[in-house]
Amino acid sequence: MDTKHGIEWRVAESRIPYPEALATMQARVAAIQEGARGELIWLLEHPPVYTAGTSADPAELIDPRFPVYPAGRGGRYTYHGPGQRIGYVMLDLARRTKDVRCYVHALEAWVIDALAQFGIQTFRAEGRIGIWTRDGGSEAKIGAIGVRVKRWVTMHGFSVNLSPDLADFGGIVPCGLPEFPVTSAAALGKDIAPAAFDAALAATLPAFLAKLEPGAPAACHNRDKFPG
Template sequence: MQAFTKARTGDTPDEIWVLEHPPVFTLGLAGDAGNLHSPSNQIPLVQVDRGGEITYHGPGQIVVYLLLDLRRLGIFVKELVSRIEQAVIDTLADFGIQAERHPGAPGIYVSEQPGVPPEWIGAKIAALGLKVSKGCSYHGLALNVATDLEAFKRIHPCGYEGLKTVDMQTLGIKDNIDTISQRLLQHLQKQLMPS
């Protein structure tokens, strides 16, 4: 991502990368390593150059890297964040999950709704962390589909002690991760790519 962004010119097409990571904790630029309160020999901690705090990435989680020329798209970072969040909200709605933003806390959280146990109301289901260099973004978002939620118990997710993290599977969604990835990509393209 760094090399791609550094080598970009005004003519370089935007790219969206969709992938899953092996288990890893990542710590953003403003992150406090103390938020990894229960280290694991099996899960490394990697310092990265995105914004945000600590999070976990692993199998069963859709990670989307957004390599976008914001000047060409005519949007600023705050609007980019809002559009990414809306794409995640719309994707979750397609699978029957109501979700919302929380002011001052980037990411997407489960809304109060019928069928969702009270312990999962307000739980974080998607994280967001970006880097902008020379008007171009990289890093992106992570949507928990069928993720190892135990790994999140080793950290204070996004720096918030006691923040619950949930995945779509726990909320009863059994769809294939590829199907969900495709739907998320469609919503991101709708939000971010000029028609």
Template sequence: MSVPRLLPACDRRVLRVEWLGRRHYDDALAIQTARRDAVLAGAEDHLLLVEHWPVITLGRRGDERHVLAASAPIVRVNRGGDVTYHGPGQLVGYPIVDLARRGADVHAYLRDLEAILIEVAAVFSVVAERRPGFTGVWVGNDKLAAIGVGIRRWVTMHGFALNVADLRAPFAAIVPCGLAGTGVTSLATASGVTPQLTAVAAAVTSAFATRFGYDAVRETQS
């Protein structure tokens, strides 16, 4: 990424990236909320990256009938979409971005997230694509990454979940995203190699910063 060397500090667009490690969903949600409130107050955009302990989340349109077996705690959250699973072997990203700074276009934001995940998949030799009429990233008829966001005063919360390891067994407990007849895949399943989660996180950070045009990235661990 090209970074202007003489850009005034007040004009620099900085992305703060926080690696949260493996966290329970409620803990990460509390951090999200705190960072969202900070961005609403004028702070720099954030990207939280986390690996969750097993949890099933239901979005605003979530139908509990799509939970076939209560194999993990179930949490209802204020994001778009239906039901999904989070757990070890999956990289979850929570961008906390002020869309008012970039045209206040939610549709474009979702397409940008898809483009980032498609680019990351390619880094690990997986050819992924969009699927017309659906949000997310796919390999054939199988979903590689789910996307569901929440927005308050143009500041985003929630985000995306990219399957890294083979997660077909835990996903069998739900109808993923409420889409009967579709499956799930992962970087490991599609490529035959399971990448390190830290390597995937680095690829996501790079693609995200480039796609959204940040001038600098500041990374921390929490």
């Protein structure tokens, strides 16, 4: 078992069906709550699927060409599939910081820092959760954030578009934002293998965890702006 900074670091070798991943997450979160298992960061890829967050509007499911599953996380509809890196993060905020807003902020910053390792400048956008960049002069979404916190243990996490078929997002209104396109590292001219992105996440993990240390939330709420 690989561990980083006391956290189990798991990388799936094959695509994990969404229901299987969700069941695994739920079981692990329950074990963490009971003190039977430690924290887990799980990096993987799904077969094509649409997932519905707790705010999903059925009108935004335009063409259900892939299976659709309720996710139990915050947010609306999103797509997962080949060429996309998923990070499911199961941390015990009770032993870190009991601050969900700070956690989401730190998760965003972690993905931003990892993408910067490849020369991709990304940023936060006011009022829009997720990771944004510029593609042809327009703002476009390259990464999604969706979390749930149960008794201070986190589940779900982030997805980053490395090289998915962007046409597959056409079956939904991604995250309920029809006015903004989605993009990928490949569309920006960056060829990033999943293993390379995993290494970038590992390299920037300490900065992510530092934001969750007790006493960090005040600094975490100072939402540093990234140039749009």
